[in-house]
Amino acid sequence: MALLFRAFYATAITGQFMINSRGVPTNAVQGFLKHMLTAIKHFQPSHVAVCWDMGSQTFRNEIYAEYKANRGEAPIEMMPQFDLAKEAVEAFDIPNIGLSGFEADDCIGTIAKAAMEHSHVYILTGDQDMLQLIEDQVSVVLLKKGYGNYEVHNPDSFYEWKGIVPRQMIDLKALMGDSADNYPGVKGIGEKTALKLLQQFESVEGILGNVHALSNSQRTKIEAAVEMLHLSRTLAEIKCDVPVSCSLEDASYGYNSDKVKALLDFHEFKTIQRII
Structure with missing residues (x-):
């Protein structure tokens, strides 16, 4: 299509x-x-x-x-x-x-x-x-x-x-969101930051389990969007x-x-x- x-x-x-x-x-x-x-x-x-x-x-x-x-x-x-x-x-x-x-x-x-x-x-x-x-x-x-x-x-x-490995593409989209598919992910987290987080913590679950290790800005953005982050991951997964x-x-x-x-x-x- x-x-x-x-x-x-x-x-x-x-x-x-x-x-x-x-x-x-x-x-x-x-x-x-x-x-x-x-x-x-x-x-x-x-x-x-x-x-x-x-x-x-x-x-x-x-x-x-x-x-x-x-x-x-x-x-x-x-x-x-x-x-x-x-x-x-x-x-x-x-x-x-x-x-x-x-x-x-x-x-x-x-x-x-x-x-x-x-x-x-x-x-x-x-x-x-x-x-x-x-x-x-x-x-x-x-x-x-x-x-x-x-x-x-x-x-x-x-x-x-x-x-990152291919399966992490799902977590990447969960963090970044997708404007073409109209879901936001975590507002303020772009591809560069998302890739860096996944390289360090491997997955959405890994990031959420280590929020204490994030910068104040990253932690604030992610903690404000936990529900959407999980939803975005479900939407992103084929x-x-x-x-x-x-x-x-x-x-x-x-x-x-x-x-x-x-x-x-x-x-x-x-x-x-x-x-x-």
């Missing part, structure tokens, strides 16, 4: 909605497919699956009503492209996975943890929240600006970058036990060229026709 929105805004900013002869905008879907196909060509995966958000309300809204409440409705030109994106993915015989009440992140985490028992998993995303899922058998590929520009992270590269699955057989990558051509021709995906 992050890649679909990224593709939409990359062209929508200049009014290039790529409206086909039936009046349907296709810029987001074509951009998403270009991201997906470029990554497949680059990484040569044996299996591929795509996860989607299934509506705006999830269990996180039930525990914190303001979660993502700062986000407005999707632009009208985006609305028909949600289903169209799933149709396009299906044409490539790639599973579309999503579950009402949970975010795509939770589905990704669940499938990645299951698949890493027998495969090396690469998660392609533009969202740094995914970094908490890094394991020896799970790499996170952050999509940088443009197409085909990737930053691949494993446990070693993540530690070199942040100075659930890896939701009731979704994806078998290797279903996700084996390969598609019927005629089926894909029919989709590209019908929806007039000219950008994809040129690269496939």
Whole structure:
């Protein structure tokens, strides 16, 4: 979903909605497919699956009503492209996975943890929240600006970058909060301070158990936000036990060229026709 929105805004900013002869905008879907196909060509995966958000309300809204409440409705030109994106993915015989009440992140985490028992998993995303899922058998590929520009992270590269281990990313977000997801964490604690605290005390629990060792300013801020700190940690953690699955057989990558051509021709995906 992050890649679909990224593709939409990359062209929508200049009014290039790529409206086909039936009046349907296709810029987001074509951009998403270009991201997906470029990554497949680059990484040569044996299996591929795509996860989607299934509506705006999830269990996180039930525990914190303001979660993502700062986000407005999707632009009208985006609305028909949600289903169209799933149709396009299906044409490539790639599973579309999503579950009402949970975010795509939770589905990704669940499938990645299951698949890493027998495969090396690469998660392609533009969202740094995914970094908490890094394991020896799970790499996170952050999509940088443009197409085909990737930053691949494993446990070693993540530690070199942040100075913490991937699971501590949850505590980092709990301390910092997340303006995009609309939860505050601890007001006045930014990334630099949060990283320093985690490097010293390892976790939220470690910090709370050593408040006497904090500076007066840090102690005051954290003690004033203990409840929100715990809540923010719950919101930040990706659930890896939701009731979704994806078998290797279903996700084996390969598609019927005629089926894909029919989709590209019908929806007039000219950008994809040129690269496939």
